[in-house]
Amino acid sequence: MRGRIVVRGALPGLVGDVNCSDGVNAIDATLVLQLVAGLLDYLSCQQNADTNLDGTVNAIDAAIILQFVAGLLDTLPP
Ligand SMILES: [Ca+2]
Numbered sequence: 001m002r003g004r005i006v007v008r009g010a011l012p013g014l015v016g017d018v019n020c021s022d023g024v025n026a027i028d029a030t031l032v033l034q035l036v037a038g039l040l041d042y043l044s045c046q047q048n049a050d051t052n053l054d055g056t057v058n059a060i061d062a063a064i065i066l067q068f069v070a071g072l073l074d075t076l077p078p
């Protein structure tokens with residue numbers, strides 16, 4: 001589309017919502033694991049994947065999402 005610049009990943013989003021669904025659930029954890037395993041090249045809202053804000057996306061972030069979904073964590077980031 002001419003004359004239009006779309007910048008994805010620059011807007012702040014809901015931490016843990018890696019598929020831009022406006023919610024955080026086990027699907028987000030699954031997507032993070034698929035990214036880490038190399039099954040996916042990127043996530044729709046990958047900027048929300050670093051749930052512990054340590055600068056990397058790994059299985060720990062998926063575990064944190066699941067802990068949040070299970071009610072073990074009150075907030076994301078924890
Ligand atoms: Ca992280």
